[in-house]
Amino acid sequence: MPPEWSSSSPDLLLSVDRTSGRPLRAQLEHGLRDAIRTGRLEVGERLPSSRELARTLGLSRGLVQECYAQLLAEGYLVTRPGSATRVAAGSATASVAARPPAVAPRLVADFRCGVPDLGSFPVQDWVWAMREAARGMPTVEFDYGDPRGAAALREVLAGYVRRVRAAAAGPEHIVVCNGYAQGLGLALRTLADIGVQEVAFEDPGSPGTVTAAAGMAGMRAVPVPVDEHGIDVRALSATDARAVVVTPAHQWPTGVALAPERRLALLAWARDHDAFVIEDDYDAEFRYDREPVGALQGLEPHRVIGLGTVSKSLAPALRIGWMICPPHLTDALAEEKHRSDRGGPALDQHALAILIESGRFDRHLRRMRATYAARRTALLAAVAEHAPGLPVTGLAAGFHAVAHLPAHATEDEVIAAARTRAVGLYGMSSCRAGHTEAPAQLVLGFGNVSERGIAAGIAAIGDLLTRPLDDTPR
């Protein structure tokens, strides 16, 4: 039988297609594997001889024999001397159902927090920096590298955090990581290794993130209240914690700055308790009223692990952050990073170094400061117009604010009512460690909402924010 453009073996539901351009042997192998996996060929079933199948499909016998040998080697088939080739036991598998994609409804405004303006990511600058990085990176840096990250980036970051954050760090004590969450995990595991068994965190704050990271490190996590001056250091002292995760420059989510006397008290606590401060410097680049308060790390580099990230200044999708390490812990933190994933991607790190060095990063930050300042103004204007009297706090920096709902209002009801008007709101309760009788508050993220969106969003829900739901006409 002469080969045709396409031929098939009806018994096995196998076919080969000579017009596809795919090698015939590959087609046959894949066809056989599929038939076995889907159960069309059952366990123990006898396959046709290579001669038979070759004739049926118009292939050479050698090609079919190669296929059988391959599938024998892979364990799909079994054979015994003098016996037919059969489907091996355990080679069939159930097909795997796909999950339906989640469909998010389109919102007028989504005041989700922690997201910068994604549309402002400097695509051209990043592509430029990547090209420069790829062309300029020494060949040896395509290998596994220093687990602390590319030396070029650590050098640039050391200068950057010194200049912008008043941090005190040489490049040798910076460990580049994949963002805040990884840095926190590495820090807690390192501290656990030196005997720290309990870590405190701010309440309200990020109870889920810290508790999960503490759990992975085998540590307990304990909340400590935050008031209008930041974390309550006296309450911290009353715990057994020898580590604390704080956001001194712009407390997440209340937005207060840690008061000067509290800063000193916190560092004194660390010294007195042989304890460590993990400083989350998440949005320090964006402050509106004055220069940002310098990092705590600069005051006490031996007791503070400084965590920085580009998730707010550039985009979360880059997954680049850094740890400023106490000198005596740097090796241990680098070792944790190595054990965790052997270090981060070198090209991305070189690109970020080039972006900062070139001044394009600073230019981007200046542009974004103006963008967020305008959105902040828009938010205040919209609240003044559509929710007059609503107290809004925490706006000295960053791109979120706290709205204080009236007495008797509940977060859940306001959020649900806003959702029916296509506005995404988020409650403070998800930032709280316990379900105490806390006042109802919303955390309004405006980093990724346009001025127009802010105005429209607040206009749509202003009434919900200023009076108890029961009085709201439905």
Next chain:
Amino acid sequence: MPPEWSSSSPDLLLSVDRTSGRPLRAQLEHGLRDAIRTGRLEVGERLPSSRELARTLGLSRGLVQECYAQLLAEGYLVTRPGSATRVAAGSATASVAARPPAVAPRLVADFRCGVPDLGSFPVQDWVWAMREAARGMPTVEFDYGDPRGAAALREVLAGYVRRVRAAAAGPEHIVVCNGYAQGLGLALRTLADIGVQEVAFEDPGSPGTVTAAAGMAGMRAVPVPVDEHGIDVRALSATDARAVVVTPAHQWPTGVALAPERRLALLAWARDHDAFVIEDDYDAEFRYDREPVGALQGLEPHRVIGLGTVSKSLAPALRIGWMICPPHLTDALAEEKHRSDRGGPALDQHALAILIESGRFDRHLRRMRATYAARRTALLAAVAEHAPGLPVTGLAAGFHAVAHLPAHATEDEVIAAARTRAVGLYGMSSCRAGHTEAPAQLVLGFGNVSERGIAAGIAAIGDLLTRPLDDTPR
């Protein structure tokens, strides 16, 4: 006193430079912080009044007041009503000494393993793919994404592993990770969560990597011997392990392929013991004698976690790998990835998807197969010429081989002697779990050594490889 180009306060060793272009306030702040950190300004020391310092430096008093306010806020300074401003306690820090950089001597040839040809990284193709990725990526993907990784890459990888590795995976069951080490860690932590307490690994193999990852997951790790057919499944059955890490396609480091009957026995073991196989498919793309043996994962997707990586096919520095997950474990593995670092960098993932989709990845692999095949030939030729009779095995795939040293030779002595001739050699003993009376062997990596380097390197040490050191003239 009129402002001059540069002025200084000799008491404080402070100066400002009007020609530098840096804001005067920033200069003064940084100068004060430095003076405090380095101890030039001591704890408790009184600062000059803002009026005094302004006059000395030729600055406005308001500017000095702003500086002091900033450093008060940061905790470098303290003040009490009616009292002078002083340096705060705990604000001084010891300076941090830099570690001297390690200098590696230049070698004639370095037969280190696990490194592909770094100079062949397709820089132009990668830059092109990055540009396409950055321009084409939807804005929303600059946000935190699916912890499993970009859908576009998972889609492409599912097709790739099906086509090239005979794996059975839909994109919904792939989790992109930062390379093998992270994937292994995520897999072990996930298995620990469902009650697996002991993981077996191949001996010889990667005892350090598996033991470290097991330790982080709170698991015991136990070695199981490898013979010429791969891992000894009978010995595996005798352990309490309910997970095993294997390299079936090309055992690391012996280079044997897991024999067909062992493949089936291993899967039967997994079924019988409710156990899991972690399949490290590290260099499956490079096989010289025939098509690579398909992945075990395709035979038993519910019991095999498949780990792939581009560290060998492109470059370690990209830090991209993937896990093919058993459907019932996908959510848990994705959750571990999320807890670990919130997912990998999206642009890199899109770039890899584009590289594979465009056919440029396959083209690169074809080129590299030819490169490594030529190096393999060069190695065999050099051994035949300079170390005749030296048994070399494990060369059916990948870019390393095992050289079997003569009786009485010791790995350490051969390695040390080679080092004096500027040739880097590596012993099998570092791949062994125990220090048993194992034969002396070298693992020769030739992925990142040119043909010329291979020839020169083997020529320089051939005599060391074929007779006991005692007979070597010194």
